[in-house]
Amino acid sequence: MSVESLARRLSAISAHLDTNTMSRPKVVIARHLGPDVMPLFNRPDLDVVTWHSETEACSRKWLLENICGAAGVLVMLGDGKVDAEFLDTAGPNLRVVSTMSVGYEHINLKELAQRNVKLGYTPDVLTDAVADVSIMLALMAGRNARETTTIWPNCPWSPFQFCGPQLSANWIHQTRTAGFIGFGRIAQATLARLIPFGFTHCLYSGNPGSAPNTARDAELARTHKLQSVRRVTLDELARGSDVVFVLAPSSPDTRHIVNEGFLKQMKKTAVLVNTARGTLVDSDALAKALREGWLWGAGIDVVEGEPNVTTEHPLVKEPRCAVLPHIGSATTETRLGMATMAAKNLIAGVLDGEMPAELNLIREVLR
């Protein structure tokens, strides 16, 4: 253990004693959450420490200095890892970590569970916003939205110029198949949006450890008047889908789940949409696939290597790949909902109230 680390532990213990004396738990907000949400923390029973900026992330140094003795910490996806160092530095007062995100790959769940620290996250509230962007990217990928707007208006109209495959059912293709890698809330909300486009079939791949849910699938098919909803292998999904949506969580198991082998099996007229996490798609393989025409186009809201992405990233350079800057949940309403939920998770977790959305850590760690 280094001297710095020892000093931090000491500071944590003395802060712990202070806090107990004052009986006013300290909470650390690692990002300013703006004028609509911050007033939630104006309460006499909390000692609130807030990083000053909404647009700039706090440094690791600031974070470790300030979380000593904290009972709760609110973090963002991009604000660094919640790991053993973080938790040791915070010390034994820590009761809750609240993340303003539905994903929690930046958080070491096992370390949290071992210390009996709760985790709050923000599911559901962002489902519709991300499903909206999934549809937008499926359309942008098929219609070459990036390429056309780049070369136009230096290019006059002609009958077959800029033509791409049609997302909706048409006189040539009367059936349409959507494929989902991961079939949770966002995937199902995306599927619902595809129905009036004339989609007739749904394929999905699930967590290999989980049992198929044929009753749910039959019910989905009935509700949406689909000819079929089927859990299939990744190979069958790649071969059968007109559009593939990547909507699985990020984990070592899902890293590069879309790789050369997958992309080579896709229809030449199909498109790939990634609104989950950049790590699920092998960027070099997708760039090669787009250049060589293994599939028609791609639309991605997430890029491998985030948040350190430059214009030299193979997918950012690729004209047949529409790239958005991780704005899946970026609507005013949804981000306000996420920030509010993260704040309420933090406050309830610290004050022993019921958290609006607490992750079941034991189930996740044992999975």
Added chain:
Amino acid sequence: MSVESLARRLSAISAHLDTNTMSRPKVVIARHLGPDVMPLFNRPDLDVVTWHSETEACSRKWLLENICGAAGVLVMLGDGKVDAEFLDTAGPNLRVVSTMSVGYEHINLKELAQRNVKLGYTPDVLTDAVADVSIMLALMAGRNARETTTIWPNCPWSPFQFCGPQLSANWIHQTRTAGFIGFGRIAQATLARLIPFGFTHCLYSGNPGSAPNTARDAELARTHKLQSVRRVTLDELARGSDVVFVLAPSSPDTRHIVNEGFLKQMKKTAVLVNTARGTLVDSDALAKALREGWLWGAGIDVVEGEPNVTTEHPLVKEPRCAVLPHIGSATTETRLGMATMAAKNLIAGVLDGEMPAELNLIREVLR
């Protein structure tokens, strides 16, 4: 009448005599329609003259020289006007004009009707493709798709960055209202696509000369489980809509139907989508409205002044306006369908068969 014009008439009359002698009607195709469609014209009963290029429009000179004595002419929207000069030059043999478009503002219907020349066009086949792009632009306009992709990745993630209004229903806005200027096939296909986004109300403005269709509206509301479908004034439409779709035909009556007065009444969080014709929207007024925040954003597939658009166009310059190069119907399937239908309209019109889609000229002229 000029000497040139006299010479053309003479040429038309002699071509008429020739054609009658040979009894093989001449058809002129003003654009090459590609390897999938051109074989439709490989038939012994037609004398086919084709402009050589798919990507480049023929000149007016080539067109007038070649249509002399033609029984049918196939044209595109951007290939110049079908007016008295065109029809006089073609001469009395002309039986049909076939346009590969659903719009016919480039064609003088009255002059056609007076000469008893039929008009073929391509409705229905492009409805779904244009509805797809209407949804894509509604999403792109709300999510700042143009602005975000322009400034990123030189701009890190933060909780409220890039946020726009959410298209789908959400915890803050549980009702969503779509407004349609023009409520024909494409508008209704667009409305259907909005239902799983949680839309609850539909407003539309119709041709002032036509009677309201309350039975149809009640049926639409019932089918889509909407709380209301109502024909309203333009003012009410502007004030009440979360997204306004411009989907009326181009005519002197609809020119600049979206003007300063309309835009000033829109919600500050609403978006405007134009997938009809550029002339329906006052470009300067929309650019001003976007700069001054009268509405949130716009997405347009059509630009006033097409096909002569430069990067200096006020809307092409405007970061809050997503601009596409008139690709509403540009899917491989739909453009093939349109070209095939235009070819079949031409052949049937010339050979006295039943045209797949003939415009009722008398009804349109009397409207």
